[in-house]
Amino acid sequence: MSAPLYVKQLLLGPMANYVYLIGDPETRECAVVDAAWDIDTIVETAEADGYRITTNLVTHFHPDHLGGDLMGHQIAGAAELSARVPAKTVIHKAEMPFVHRLTGLSASDVTTVEGGDEVRIGDVPIRLLHTPGHTPGSQCFLVGGTVVSGDTLFIGSCGRVDLPGSNPEDMYHSLHDVLGALPDETLLLPGHAYADRPTSTIGDEKRTNVMLRFPSLKDFLSVMSPLRPS
DSSP states (O other), rough: OOOOOOOEEEEEEEEEEEOOOOOOOTTEEEESSSOOSSSSHHHHHHTOOOOEEEEEEOOOOOOHHOOOOEEEEEEOOOOHHHHSOOOOEEEGGGGGHHHHHHHHHGGGGEEETTTTTTEEEEEEEEEEEOOOTSTTEEEEETTTTEEEEEEEEEEEEEOOSHHHHTOOOHHHHHIIITTTTSSOOEEESBBOSSSSSSSSEEHOOOOOOOOOOOSSSHHHHHHGGGGGGO
């Protein structure tokens, strides 16, 4: 019997970000999801557990997930990770207009993907789910019975739709048609520690998260659209 999937959740930075390590226990390769804030801790945690980071999977371009300038404050992220380990940054193609403006990544550091693509970490397949709404190229990562949801779906809430590039209609479809269609037992790993527990399941969120309980797009927009700037 093969060893269970390696998954580690790290709480890093002043914005309560969850950073994840996901690895193949046979090959000892791992991906980091949304490397930001404390690159030393991320790399040293993987190394202490006997893993080497080969890939940086990025849910979306915001600096607290990718790194870069946030209101004059420079956040360590993908560029710093690439300087430490030979890890490619994987991001949805719709996010690319923002990447080079925010970070020091070169074109050779980045791999662009689309929804439905698959990335392999060792022999572990990770399916990329395009979930626009918070940003145009927001994506979630499905590995086995676990989904890493970034800022699309939180425990008890969802990502903001009042920021540049946000779209509440897209968010509704991402929540209901993409994430809501996953099996109820799917383990949910969110992008921030905004709840009283670090994980949930899709089934629990469908039962208790109001953002997954609107009966129609019209009802969702009646609540969420006023959040958009005029």
